Amino acid sequence: MSEEHKVYLKKIKKKNRLVLITQIIVFILFIVLWEIASHYNLINTFLTSSPSNVVKTIISLYKEGNLFKHIFITAYETIISFFIGTLIGLIIASLMWWNNFTARVISPYLTILNSLPKVALGPILIIWVGANMNSIIVMALLISVIITIINAYHGFSNTDESRIKLLKSFKASKWQIFTNLVIPGNIKTIFNILKINISMSLIGVIMGELLVSKEGLGYLIMYGSQVFNLNLVMTGIILLCCLSIIIYYIIVMTEKKFIKYY
Amino acid sequence: MKEILKIVKLNKRYHTVNGEIEAVKDFSFNVDDSSFIAIVGPSGCGKSTILSILCGIEKKSGGKILFNKKDAVIGYMLQNDTLLPWLSVLDNALLGLKINGNLNKETKERTISLIKTYGLGDFINSYPSSLSGGMRQRVALIRTLAINPDILLLDEAFSSLDYQTRLEVSNDVYEIIKKEKKTTIMVTHDIGEAISMADTVIVLSKRPAKIKNVYKIKFNDNTTPSDKRTHEQFNTYYKMIWEDLDINV
Numbered sequence A: 001m002s003e004e005h006k007v008y009l010k011k012i013k014k015k016n017r018l019v020l021i022t023q024i025i026v027f028i029l030f031i032v033l034w035e036i037a038s039h040y041n042l043i044n045t046f047l048t049s050s051p052s053n054v055v056k057t058i059i060s061l062y063k064e065g066n067l068f069k070h071i072f073i074t075a076y077e078t079i080i081s082f083f084i085g086t087l088i089g090l091i092i093a094s095l096m097w098w099n100n101f102t103a104r105v106i107s108p109y110l111t112i113l114n115s116l117p118k119v120a121l122g123p124i125l126i127i128w129v130g131a132n133m134n135s136i137i138v139m140a141l142l143i144s145v146i147i148t149i150i151n152a153y154h155g156f157s158n159t160d161e162s163r164i165k166l167l168k169s170f171k172a173s174k175w176q177i178f179t180n181l182v183i184p185g186n187i188k189t190i191f192n193i194l195k196i197n198i199s200m201s202l203i204g205v206i207m208g209e210l211l212v213s214k215e216g217l218g219y220l221i222m223y224g225s226q227v228f229n230l231n232l233v234m235t236g237i238i239l240l241c242c243l244s245i246i247i248y249y250i251i252v253m254t255e256k257k258f259i260k261y262y
Numbered sequence B: 001m002k003e004i005l006k007i008v009k010l011n012k013r014y015h016t017v018n019g020e021i022e023a024v025k026d027f028s029f030n031v032d033d034s035s036f037i038a039i040v041g042p043s044g045c046g047k048s049t050i051l052s053i054l055c056g057i058e059k060k061s062g063g064k065i066l067f068n069k070k071d072a073v074i075g076y077m078l079q080n081d082t083l084l085p086w087l088s089v090l091d092n093a094l095l096g097l098k099i100n101g102n103l104n105k106e107t108k109e110r111t112i113s114l115i116k117t118y119g120l121g122d123f124i125n126s127y128p129s130s131l132s133g134g135m136r137q138r139v140a141l142i143r144t145l146a147i148n149p150d151i152l153l154l155d156e157a158f159s160s161l162d163y164q165t166r167l168e169v170s171n172d173v174y175e176i177i178k179k180e181k182k183t184t185i186m187v188t189h190d191i192g193e194a195i196s197m198a199d200t201v202i203v204l205s206k207r208p209a210k211i212k213n214v215y216k217i218k219f220n221d222n223t224t225p226s227d228k229r230t231h232e233q234f235n236t237y238y239k240m241i242w243e244d245l246d247i248n249v
């Protein structure tokens, strides 16, 4: 490695570190300002809560033994609907790729379903599935499944023609084309779908919890606002942030493990 | 010489909603074993179509294609760079064997030795993104040779390369093909490439492709393609073929 290159790498590292440090400072500054402003009554803590109150709330939730219960419930619902939604979506997209007739029949319905705000189906779901965890999962699943189908099918059907030709020249069967070309060629698309679906599932789960549940972070937020306990609401939102960051990060790490050819 | 392939009155029409396209018309030709045939013709005249039909990717509309043996294996090297970016050089080279179910210890060893013989030994576990254009085409050729084809079809295999690399790769590929004694049909729009590599050049008319002329290419001594380009005979052939094509346009 030449000296010049070392200097170059050092420079990049330094820049990256600077960005990270600034990001951390902005975060800390935000928390500190929030705390100071509430401490000196510059803002109405009844409406905005404060970092120390959030911490206190988290501690008391923990002491009541409810903290992890709420987090786990939400995480559980999210992950279940995420997996089922993604799986069903990918399977349907694959069927559409496999059979053009199916694709053409389904397409307009997908467009309609995609433009429909799934939240509007909430009340019906509650009646059909019941006011329980199942309707929350179904709701979250509905939100992610349509967009999964659309994105995955788009990726699948844009598989490079000359690569398909190449495989055909080796007398590949349709299944071989699917497993050797369509799926690995769309790994990036699939991971993007996973990333989108995690937030979609979370949105769905929180929506559902706001509507029906007795537990979970969405319930915490809803309950807090009903009794005007804004500490609880803020705590719920912050815990939700943490949860979504953790799940998102897991997907990014998996992606890095998977995609190594760049 | 032994004939390996007979093409008789090959016809091809494409059907689209906007109408019918006649791509190939009464194309007849016999291919000798170990010969190197180049097909030149105006852009869009149906050259790729002929190769696609030979290799079974497209259906013919009429005519006969007779190989001298049942289940002849055909190696097709396509116009674009078609290495799969998510596979290593070795896995790319083994792709054909994997797909047609002939991947075993012996064929794998053979492919590895091809990779080493043709100067890619150091890159066997690299991904295509770290190879130069010329190296990529060499991997693509090895992938095609790995299935041990009876006949090799090259479709503008070097057109994506810059001129310098293209001359080098032509030399490499020529050497590889001669060494492996492969019967080859190469499509190109580069007259020079055709003359310097092939022993027979077929000139096609504009669409639908019909044979306009066939040239037997003979040089006094058999050297590399880039050497042939400096021969007197090269210019003579070049002029004849160029005029053939020019009249078409």
Ligand SMILES: Nc1ncnc2c1ncn2[C@@H]1O[C@H](COP(=O)(O)OP(=O)(O)OP(=O)(O)O)[C@@H](O)[C@H]1O
Residues within 6 Å of the ligand: B014, B015, B016, B021, B023, B041, B042, B043, B044, B045, B046, B047, B048, B049, B050, B189, B207
């Ligand atoms: N799948 C297809 N459907 C309809 N028409 C096609 C199809 N493939 C090729 N054609 C048409 O058939 C004609 C011959 O195409 P082909 O690709 O064989 O030409 P070519 O000689 O290889 O051209 P180029 O020099 O551009 O590679 C063209 O007019 C093309 O538009």
Ligand SMILES: [Mg+2]
Residues within 6 Å of the ligand: B047, B048, B049, B079, B155, B156
């Ligand atoms: Mg072509």
